[in-house]
Amino acid sequence: MATLGDVAARAGVSVSAVSRVLSNHPSARVSPGTRERIVVAARELDYRPNFAGRALKSARTNVIGLVMPDLTNALFTDLIDGAEDEVRDHGYMLLLGRSDAVRAGGDVIGRLIGEGRVDGVMVQLGDAVKPAALRTLFTAGSPVTMINARQDGHVGSVVLDDAVGARVATQHLLDLGHQRIGAITGLPATFTAQRRLQGFRATMRAAGLRVDPAHVSKLGYLPHQGRAAMRRIMGAPTPPTAVMVANVNAAIGALAEARAMGLRVPDDLSMVSVHDSWTAENTWPPLTTVKMPFYELGRTAVRGMIQRLQEGSGVDAVVTEPPPRLIVRESTRRPR
Amino acid sequence: MATLGDVAARAGVSVSAVSRVLSNHPSARVSPGTRERIVVAARELDYRPNFAGRALKSARTNVIGLVMPDLTNALFTDLIDGAEDEVRDHGYMLLLGRSDAVRAGGDVIGRLIGEGRVDGVMVQLGDAVKPAALRTLFTAGSPVTMINARQDGHVGSVVLDDAVGARVATQHLLDLGHQRIGAITGLPATFTAQRRLQGFRATMRAAGLRVDPAHVSKLGYLPHQGRAAMRRIMGAPTPPTAVMVANVNAAIGALAEARAMGLRVPDDLSMVSVHDSWTAENTWPPLTTVKMPFYELGRTAVRGMIQRLQEGSGVDAVVTEPPPRLIVRESTRRPR
DNA sequence: ACCTGTGGATCAAACGATTGACCAGGTCGC
DNA sequence: GCGACCTGGTCAATCGTTTGATCCACAGGT
Numbered sequence: 106m107a108t109l110g111d112v113a114a115r116a117g118v119s120v121s122a123v124s125r126v127l128s129n130h131p132s133a134r135v136s137p138g139t140r141e142r143i144v145v146a147a148r149e150l151d152y153r154p155n156f157a158g159r160a161l162k163s164a165r166t167n168v169i170g171l172v173m174p175d176l177t178n179a180l181f182t183d184l185i186d187g188a189e190d191e192v193r194d195h196g197y198m199l200l201l202g203r204s205d206a207v208r209a210g211g212d213v214i215g216r217l218i219g220e221g222r223v224d225g226v227m228v229q230l231g232d233a234v235k236p237a238a239l240r241t242l243f244t245a246g247s248p249v250t251m252i253n254a255r256q257d258g259h260v261g262s263v264v265l266d267d268a269v270g271a272r273v274a275t276q277h278l279l280d281l282g283h284q285r286i287g288a289i290t291g292l293p294a295t296f297t298a299q300r301r302l303q304g305f306r307a308t309m310r311a312a313g314l315r316v317d318p319a320h321v322s323k324l325g326y327l328p329h330q331g332r333a334a335m336r337r338i339m340g341a342p343t344p345p346t347a348v349m350v351a352n353v354n355a356a357i358g359a360l361a362e363a364r365a366m367g368l369r370v371p372d373d374l375s376m377v378s379v380h381d382s383w384t385a386e387n388t389w390p391p392l393t394t395v396k397m398p399f400y401e402l403g404r405t406a407v408r409g410m411i412q413r414l415q416e417g418s419g420v421d422a423v424v425t426e427p428p429p430r431l432i433v434r435e436s437t438r439r440p441r
Numbered sequence: 442m443a444t445l446g447d448v449a450a451r452a453g454v455s456v457s458a459v460s461r462v463l464s465n466h467p468s469a470r471v472s473p474g475t476r477e478r479i480v481v482a483a484r485e486l487d488y489r490p491n492f493a494g495r496a497l498k499s500a501r502t503n504v505i506g507l508v509m510p511d512l513t514n515a516l517f518t519d520l521i522d523g524a525e526d527e528v529r530d531h532g533y534m535l536l537l538g539r540s541d542a543v544r545a546g547g548d549v550i551g552r553l554i555g556e557g558r559v560d561g562v563m564v565q566l567g568d569a570v571k572p573a574a575l576r577t578l579f580t581a582g583s584p585v586t587m588i589n590a591r592q593d594g595h596v597g598s599v600v601l602d603d604a605v606g607a608r609v610a611t612q613h614l615l616d617l618g619h620q621r622i623g624a625i626t627g628l629p630a631t632f633t634a635q636r637r638l639q640g641f642r643a644t645m646r647a648a649g650l651r652v653d654p655a656h657v658s659k660l661g662y663l664p665h666q667g668r669a670a671m672r673r674i675m676g677a678p679t680p681p682t683a684v685m686v687a688n689v690n691a692a693i694g695a696l697a698e699a700r701a702m703g704l705r706v707p708d709d710l711s712m713v714s715v716h717d718s719w720t721a722e723n724t725w726p727p728l729t730t731v732k733m734p735f736y737e738l739g740r741t742a743v744r745g746m747i748q749r750l751q752e753g754s755g756v757d758a759v760v761t762e763p764p765p766r767l768i769v770r771e772s773t774r775r776p777r
Numbered sequence: 778a779c780c781t782g783t784g785g786a787t788c789a790a791a792c793g794a795t796t797g798a799c800c801a802g803g804t805c806g807c
Numbered sequence: 808g809c810g811a812c813c814t815g816g817t818c819a820a821t822c823g824t825t826t827g828a829t830c831c832a833c834a835g836g837t
Contacts, residue, residue, distance in 0.1 A: 155557050
């Protein structure tokens with residue numbers, strides 16, 4: 106690989122001249138002729154700035170870590186897309202990691218930052234993270250942004266408008282005429298689960314309806330947890346006629362279980378889920394969902410991180426634009 | 442962050458002594474006492490070797506790039522898992538990128554290697570890559586491993602045993618008694634599509650059955666392409682009683698389309714797909730699939746890459762162990 | 778007493794890019 | 808005609824780590 110020195114030699118100038126020209130340094134006082142020679146030489150040698158050299162000197166990598174519990178969850182497609190688009194606009198790169206590795210190989214985040222591999226880390230935590238482990242992550246003022254979660258004493262987070270998402274989903278069921286509505290949500294300790302359940306309850310309360318405790322389950326966002334929740338809820342003395350599921354993966358599991366139980370959706374039971382993904386339109390029946398702005402979530406997280414890196418102050422943001430949007434497919438209908 | 446110098450000062454020794462001790466250098470002739478002081482000092486300061494410094498000096502990053510067309514395809518879960526596990530065993534890290542970016546932001550692979558961000562790149566190409574673009578990637582002997590594809594003149598690839606996968610799927614349909622069997626596969630230019638179609642044809646031939654050209658479609662691996670293929674194939678004068686789909690995502694689309702067309706699966710049409718994923722067990726009916734060893738594919742790709750980095754010679758490998766395995770669910774039955 | 782060997786540690790030169798300090802020559806003001 | 812200032816550059820230190828070369832003290836062999 107060509108180095109600055111090679112380019113300098115070919116252009117007949119000093120290394121520093123080349124450096125200043127190629128990185129558009131403001132203090133670059135260079136004659137047009139010299140500039141041209143340098144640019145040409147660089148192109149001819151296919152010069153690319155060495156990452157390590159640059160990072161070592163400037164103590165910045167222009168890389169942001171994105172750590173997720175499960176990189177392949179269909180849900181996170183848009184999040185990663187948005188983050189990618191936004192980093193590219195700012196000349197950064199994205200380094201993806203599994204927070205899975207937190208338990209297994211020890212503390213990815215600490216390594217990423219401690220070894221100077223990234224300038225900052227955005228982390229979406231899994232359900233299985235103990236708050237104690239968290240505290241050690243956030244050593245004073247380290248550039249860590251939490252996605253879909255908040256932590257006391259730590260500033261730097263980006264979250265969805267969960268309560269509104271749950272409200273839109275619930276309101277759709279109310280509008281269809283349902284009254285006995287259940288909710289399948291995530292583990293009680295989960296930030297999003299709390300907010301979505303709260304949105305659900307508030308909407309029901311506003312409609313003057315009470316929620317049967319037996320119609321609420323908090324088993325988790327995974328398909329098999331959705332299945333278990335479905336079995337439990339529909340085993341209630343008077344089962345609901347509709348159910349709001351706080352996550353599309355859980356909804357897919359719940360849908361499969363409903364069918365296995367001999368329930369017809371939407372004839373016997375309406376189902377709507379928060380989140381949309383391509384998997385939702387390929388279930389049977391296709392799922393009615395509320396699409397949450399994951400793409401914007403990704404962009405916003407990156408924007409917040411870059412602002413923090415450049416100006417030193419973190420932000421706590423809620424992504425409200427675009428708002429959660431109802432996508433009506435075939436898993437909901439009016440009660441019989 | 443603590444540097445080698447800080448540790449050296451605290452332990453009262455030279456920087457080089459610290460370096461040799463902490464990196465277990467073979468030529469480290471150090472007295473037990475000194476070693477102990479160094480180790481203690483490093484721990485107290487929470488020393489972590491600076492990535493850039495190390496990479497600059499040693500010209501190795503211990504990072505391998507994994508470039509995929511679509512990071513969130515449910516199919517690649519196991520591949521990434523396997524790759525992660527294998528790199529960790531060797532003290533490497535994985536840098537994930539989208540080959541998507543090849544068209545958009547210009548040549549990720551070139552940047553990754555050219556800027557020295559990674560030691561090598563493993564790339565799974567999307568369907569939409571032009572062979573011309575490829576040739577420029579593989580500049581003489583650059584450490585690039587292709588996943589699920591081969592390229593003339595380039596050594597370094599890892600592929601699945603596609604023909605066997607297709608054979609197992611097809612044989613299952615034959616064993617059930619089907620005779621008019623169709624195939625839905627990927628674009629003709631795709632490496633895997635060719636091999637799977639070939640496996641399908643060979644199996645049919647071995648059974649003494651002929652394949653109706655109208656029962657074969659090569660529209661692609663995406664859900665909507667699977668839908669289109671289903672519509673086309675079932676519009677044939679005498680439609681097949683069973684169909685082998687070469688990809689689970691296409692199969693999910695095809696399944697949805699079959700239902701939309703009023704076909705009952707498996708009563709009117711049996712369907713089996715190559716590849717398995719959690720989405721396959723949550724469709725209705727749950728899909729019968731052939732599970733391909735993606736996890737081992739990931740491990741093997743990494744092993745090949747690391748071998749190449751350390752010994753200089755690439756390998757072309759086929760992952761045959763474990764062999765493709767039939768998972769019978771509810772989308773196949775004997776013909777009526 | 779003198780050379781040799783060796784264990785235990787330090788010195789110093791890289792790696793490639795960045796950037797403040799510096800310098801040679803020309804122009805301008807007075 | 809002389810200092811001030813600008814233009815167009817170069818010098819050299821620095822970031823943190825690695826590693827071949829070197830050095831010192833001391834033991835053993837002759």
